[in-house]
Amino acid sequence: STFDTKAGKTSFVEYYKQKYNIRIRDPHQPMLLSRAKKRDLRAGGSELMALVPELCQMTGLTDQMRSDFRMMRAMADHTRLNPDRRIERLETFNKRLQTSPESMEVFKTWQMELDRRLVEVPGRLLPQEMIFFSTTANGVQAGEQADWTAHFRNNPMFATVRLNRWYLIVPNRATREANDFLGCMIQAARGMRFEISNCEIVTIPDDNPGTYVRTLDNILNKDPQLIMCVVTNNKADRYTAIKKKCCVDRAIPT
Known part of the structure; x- marks a missing residue:
């Protein structure tokens, strides 16, 4: 591929060699085209920018990286x-x-001089906030790091509603992990004075969106307070199907 310069037409291979002393190893690779943003066009840039794949590097985070805690x-x-x-x-x-x-x-x-010290400005140190979990418990300080997670687990909540009618939908292959999670959740709720009755576990043969929807249809007729759905991955179509059924069709917390 070639493009125009002030000195005339030149190829990408020649341009990068002369300008940056970079040798492009594959002269037959397809070019990547990037469409310029409006602000780049207003600044006089070209509408399409050609990029050499060999010289490009991926940036940002993939979904798999974001899910890696x-x-x-x-x-x-x-x-x-x-x-x-x-x-x-x-x-x-x-x-x-x-x-x-x-x-x-x-x-x-540029006749500039950089100060060797950072600029100091006066400030005010705010006192730590007191957090009240219930009307009967004493308040606790938020802490210097504003991390009151431990207090949250060991203090009664301000107001609670007993959870009696709730269901857990789980694929067969994730039953063991779901039971372990239920045990931890009920134990944590006990410290917060949050009363949770045993749920009704509904196992499903697979994790297809349609399977969840059909199972939800059966449960929604029983007037549940809450439905918990265990999923095996973060596929958007399954999540959308569950939320559409429980938020659009019926207002049930999930």
Whole structure:
């Protein structure tokens, strides 16, 4: 493929070799076309931009990555920095700029000087909020990290409704995991003074959307307070079918 430059027509292979000293290994690979955004068009850019696949790199996160709790938590350690670590990173970056000959040359060209210290502004430290879980329990402080999860598990809730009529829909292959989850949930609810009766477990042979819908039709006629559906993955069509049946057709919490 070729395109026009001020010096005339040139190929992508020649352009990247001369401009960036990059050798494209496959001269016959199909090009990727990216349609420019409106703001790029207003700035005078081309409507279509040709990209060499060999030089492209995927960015962002896949659905599989987002569903990996451990990976997302490890990533949060690097992206959600506390104030002390953020200041440390900024000071390290500042030091690199102050000691790098290339960056100092840029500062000199623009007649700029970068302060070696971060700007300090006055602030006010707010007191910790008190959280009241019920009218009879004493309030607890939210904590310096605003993490009151442990208190939430060990204090009665402000108001509760006894859960008597509820159903669990689970595929046959996930029955064991569902029973383990039920045990943990009922135990956690006991500490919050949330009374949960034993549910009626409905097993289904497969996890097809139609199977869930037919099972829900049978349960909805029994006036349930809650329906819990166990799914084997995060397929959108199954989730949409369940929510349509229980939110659009009938207003039942699921």
